[in-house]
Amino acid sequence: MNGAQQENTNYGSPAPNPAPNRATMPQPPAMPEAPLPVRRKSPALATTLSLLPGLGQAYVGYYQQGFINILVTAGTIALLNSMPGSGLEPFFGIFLAFFWLFNMIDANRRALHYNRVAAGLGGEEVPDGFTVPGTGGSMFGGIVLTVVGLLLFLNLKFDMSMAWLEDWWPLALIAGGVWLIVKARREKA
DSSP states (O other): OOHHHHHHHHHEEEOOOOOOOTTTTTOOOOOOOOOOOOOOOOOHHHHHHHTTTTTTHHTTTHHHHHHHHHHHHHHHHHHHHOOOTOOOHHHHHHHHHHHHHHHHHHHHHHHHHHHHHHHOOOOOOOOOOOOOOOSSSSHHHHHHHHHHHHHHHHHHHHHHTTTTTHHHTTTHHHHHHHHHOOHHHHHHO
């Protein structure tokens, strides 16, 4: 009877809870890691920087496009300067004005596109060559900067004459063109 009495007495009071075992307790779902905030690019600043062709594209992260834009602009100005009286000045002048304005609009559009992709917005068709730039560097850009920096250093520190550049600068355009052709062929293969 003692056992039955004990049983009846336990009915009225709740059974003591053992200490909770954390291993058997359900765990809340893990919070996904928040992505690192991506710094937005100002379309107005990209457009303003593009008053110097290529600088707006470089600001957004499209360094190769920025270098191409400055080379096209500088090459057109050099052509206009080197062939006075040839009759092609109006053609190159109109081209230069159009390209300058195109450069500013392009920088604005690239900044807007960059911001849309960074915000995770989708649904827009992306033109070829308009992908968001990666964080890696460019071998070609690095070589160009190294060569230009070396030439400027030699000129400033050792008074090396840069007069030879006047005759040989078109080789840089040829080298850039060859590099673009090789890169395009590699991407097709």
